[in-house]
Amino acid sequence: MRKTMSTLLAVTLLGVGLIGCGNSTNTPAASKDSNSTKATSTAEATSTANAENTSKEDAKKDFDNKELSIAVFQGGYGADYWNEIVSKFESTYPGVKVNMTINPKVGEVIRPQIVAGNPPDFLSVTDTEQSGIMLSLIKEKGLLDISDVFESKALDKDETLKDMILPGMLDSTRFQPYQDGKIYLAPFNAGPMGLIYNKTLFAEKGWSIPETWDEFFALGxxxxxxxxxxxxxxxxxxxxxxxxxxxxxxxxxxxxxxxxIASAGGKETLDKVFAYEEGSFKNDTIKKVLDIFYKISKDGYLMDGTVALNHTQSQTDMMMGKALFIVNGNWMENEMKDSPRENGFEFGMTTVPVFNKGDQKYVLSSYEQFSIPAKAKNPELAKEFLKFLYTDESVKLFAEKANGAYALNDAKELSKPYLTKGVYDMFEAYNGSISILQGWQSLPKGSKVSVVTEMFKNTMTPVMTGQMTTEQWMDNVEKAFAQIRKEKAASK
Incomplete structure (x- = not known):
């Protein structure tokens, strides 16, 4: 049976702090350590020291192969965290050498290695990354079963890793893509996604945050x-x-x-879409939702030139006041920290509007993932590196250097001293909302269908430019779903 993210995860995420871009490097990471992680009390300092000592004790285990190759998607969180955590791993495990490739287009960079059967040992690349390389690995069953990592103890505490992860995550299709009880992808970070706006502007104008779509368009x-x-x-x-x-x-x-979709038809309506069920994307509920996008374009609510802009261009324009809202996650503040903006700009996030007052609100949670290719040459050291990333030292470093938070139960307290107020406050989007994850079922091996392409790339721009109707959008997606069902039946 297919499991989805639990309601408990929505509650837990209320206090926890993702996709978001640099040059590729294939050299060992810098060896300098950072002294900037501060202990906020004597107790915390002692705890940190004990954690480091525990890690160094565990580091006494010997690895026949001490060279580890990793590939990292460089998105809104930048490269500073990765440079430092790699350096700390090397210093904790004497003799280990990490070769890191970090790039905004890392999927394309490593594709030739993967095709040649010589993948990196460790990947920090999400299954939503633009190249689609992770979706290909999942579809071709090219990832290592890492369930044993989560059954093992943490490096710095007497607790299994599976008990440290936010409830519901490891059971979802994002981390158990085949729903066979085995984990193939590991959670990195987690945070809310919604509508970003300028708090200062709203306060100056006396505007209320729209709760319904009618209020949204009235503000327009x-x-x-x-x-x-x-x-x-x-x-x-x-x-x-x-x-x-x-x-x-x-x-x-x-x-x-x-x-x-979840708000208009209930979570079960969205689950049917994620399962490619017949008629799931062509019905009155779906049309009601898709008509929102059509109205944004047709009635002049979309910023001129939007469809030709990349992410940083549109985000800069929004911050300069050319648009009131932009869709994004809580990584945007760090990604755009050096970009121009209106005077007094202050990041805010609100949930997606509902159709009627009192309707249940839903928040799509962002996440990134770690994984180990099945053909990795050094899987054991890669597993050790994965465990090292879940240490308290790593969690705090990520908050300090990247302004983000790991998908761990105690990330709230560990990260709070380092997160900006803007990012921390964005977690208020979970208040009164139910958190959801993407729940697409895995495609059959050899499938030629790209759900992202059919759902968005081949349809959204034509809809936003008035060249496609919502009926045609629904028809295109239904055809893709029918092809997937046909491929699934043939693969049995």
């Missing part, structure tokens, strides 16, 4: 008044748009689509 109409126009540096005025998104990466809009 309010923006047509000249007193709400954006004042440019030269004193001229420009009408603010209600909404923009990462145009050439339309799958960001899943952050609206999936919660809206």
């Amino acid at each position: 109409d309010e923006l047509k008044k000249e007193e709400n126009f954006l004042v440019n540096a030269d004193g001229t005025k420009t009408k603010r748009a209600l909404f923009t998104y990462q145009g050439i990466y339309p799958d960001y809009l899943e952050e609206i689509l999936y919660p809206a």
Whole structure:
């Protein structure tokens, strides 16, 4: 039976702090250590020292192969954390050498290695990464079963790793893609995704955060008044748009689509979509949701030029006041930390609007993943590195250097001293909401269908430019689902 993320995860995530870009490196990571991780009390300092000593005791185990190759997607969290944690791993395990490839397009960089049967030993690449390399590995059953890692004890505490992970995550299809009771992907971080807005602007204008889609579009109409126009540096005025998104990466809009489907039809409606059931994407509930996107475009609520922009361009325009909302996750603050913005800009996040007051709100949770290829040359050292990433020292370093939080039960307290107020406050989006994960069932081996392509890339831009109707959108996805069902039947 297919399991989904538990309601308990939604509660736990309330206090916990993801996808988000650099040059590729194939050299050992820098060897300098960071002295910036601070102990907030004598007790914490003692705990940290004990954790480090425990790790060093465990490090006495010998590995025949001391060379580890890792590949990391460099997204909104940057490279600083990875450079430092790799350096710490090398210093904790004398003689170990880590060769790291970190790149915004890491999937394309490592694809030739994987095709040649010589993959990196360890991957920090999510199954939503643009190249689709992870989806291919999952489909071809090219990942190692790492269930034993989660049954083992943590390096720095007397607790199994599976008991440290946020409830419900390891049982979901994102980490057990075949639902066979075995874990093939490991959770990295977790956080809410929703509509990002400028808190300062809303306070200055006295605007309320829209709870329903009617209120959302009413706010868009309010923006047509000249007193709400954006004042440019030269004193001229420009009408603010209600909404923009990462145009050439339309799958960001899943952050609206999936919660809206769950809110409109219940979680069971979304589960049917994720299972490719016949008719699941062509019905009145789905049309009601898709019509929201059509209305944003047709009625002039979308920022001009959106469909041609990449993620940083659209995010910069939003921060400069050209659009009121953009869909994104809590990694955006770190990703855009050096980008221009309106004076006093303050990050805020709200949930996707509902259709009627009192409807259940849903929040799509972001996550990234670790994995070990089945053909890795050094799987045992890769497993040790995975366990090292779950230590308290690593969790705090990630919060300090990347402004993010691991998907662990105690990440709230460990990360809070290092997270910015903006990122920490975004977790309020979980209040009163149910958290959901992507729950797509794995595709059959050899499938030629790309769900992301059919759901977003071949449809969203035409819809947003008025070249496709929502009926055609539904038809295209239903055809893809029918092909998947046919392939599944043939593979049995």
